[in-house]
Amino acid sequence: MRTIQLGSSQLEVPVVAVGCMRINSLSKPEAERFVQAALEEGANFFDHADIYGGGTCEEIFAEAIHMTPAVREQIILQSKCGIRSGMFDFSKEHILASVDGILKRLNTEYLDVLLLHRPDALVEPEEVAEAFDQLERAGKVRHFGVSNQNPMQIELLKRYVKQPLIANQLQLSITNANMISNGINVNMENNAAIGRDGSILDYSRLHDMTIQPWSPFQYGFFEGVFLGSDKFPELNQAIDTVATKYGVSNTTIAIAWLLRHPAKMQPVIGSMNIDRLKDCCKASEIYLTREEWYAIYRAAGNKLP
Template sequence: MRTIKLGTSQLDVPVVAVGCMRINSLDKAEAERFIQTALDEGANFFDHADIYGRGACEEIFADAIQMDSAVREKIILQSKCGIRQGMFDFSKEHILASVDGILQRLKTDYLDILLLHRPDTLVEPEEVAEAFDQLQSSGKVRHFGVSNQHPRQIDLLKKYVQQPIVANQLQLSITNATMITSGFNVNMENDAAVNRDGGVLEYCRLHDITIQPWSPFQYGFFDGVFLGSDKFPELNAKIDEVAHTYGVSNTTIAIAWLLRHPARMQPVIGTMNIDRLKDCCRASEVHLTREEWYAIYRAAGNVLP
């Protein structure tokens, strides 16, 4: 699989990340087959969070991959922390305790990347800086990033945090593309011109922060999958047409649409279906034309000014 550098780091990562939020829906044999398929496809980047399955997903993954030092060297592990029941928590104490729990469940001594999950408005960035320094100096975390943060939130962290922010995990799909749409409608009197994220797309490009789109097949906020949905007949017709041109599935084209953007994104897929996993990975080989990218964008109901 094609790789990119993650942010400003020297870490080469596959362009498709394997999200493990639903791995607890598989039994052990199924989980083993799924993970092996991902590795066979070159998708050795696995995304976790301490809240997925209340930690069970990390444990299931470690057991299924039969984690040991030899296995660990072949994979890239990312996890997230900061969400607690009824609140968000970026305190130093919580970050350090969360990482210890993550490492224990994943049966490893270190994370390649730690992301701060949903923004905590009570964040004390000085505490985050202390936590990051301690995690880096102890060897427990090698790279750091954020999730669902806009530019000013990132700048606030960067005022105190020494380590580069290498990734920002954000909701983005063909049907949830406000970060793109607002850029087409600058200073116009329509809903599409509403800047909902502070220009996070351009900010991440300017600062070499890798955008990791989550829910790349969803419309709304987990309202459903747009592929095959009767809510999006024109979009599905166009995706199917382009898929036929390349001899691939509609799943492949949906991911290829994200990969075509020059921001060098790394979509996080959430499927636990082996065939769909393979289709997602195949997107690495497809490079849509400008005409195809815009045709798909318009077919989703987006109107160019």
């Protein structure tokens, strides 16, 4: 598996992250086989959140991987906190309590990366800074980042937080590519020119933050998967043409399309199917041409000005 440097840190990570949001849908033997398959592919970066399965996903993962100090040294663990029932919460008290719960469920003494989940409208960045300092001093979290945040929200945090913010999880796929499209359609009078994220793509590159695309196969928010969908015949034809050329699946090409971007993203895949996991990992070996990348982009209904 090809690796990249995660943000401004010295942490070398595989270009594909394994999302564990659905691991509670597997039986214990299935979970063990899935985790082992990921490790065999070199996909040793596992993404969690305290809300996934109400915390059960972290527990299931720890059991499936048979967590020990020796195992822990071979993997990279990331989790997220800040979402509570009916609200978001970036208070110092909640962050500290959440991390303690995460560590207990994952049966580990530290997280490699902690991300703040959905933005909290009532965030007090001074409290976030205090929480991060305490977690770092205690050795409970080594690196920090955010999820679903725009540049000014990040800048507000950075005014108080001394630790580098090295990653930002954002929704991005071939069909949900506004962060790319509004940069192509600058100053044009069309919907694609509307900036909905404060130029987060360029900001991330300028500030050495790795974008971790989530739902890389989804269209809309969670409306469905575009691969094989009769709603996207031209897109599927374009993807299948490229997949045939490289002798891989359409799944591989959908991930390779994201990896082709020079921002050096790290897609978070959520499938619990081992074959699809392997297909996603194969994208690490594919480097699409500029012509292929743009052909797929246009086939998704994106127009060039």
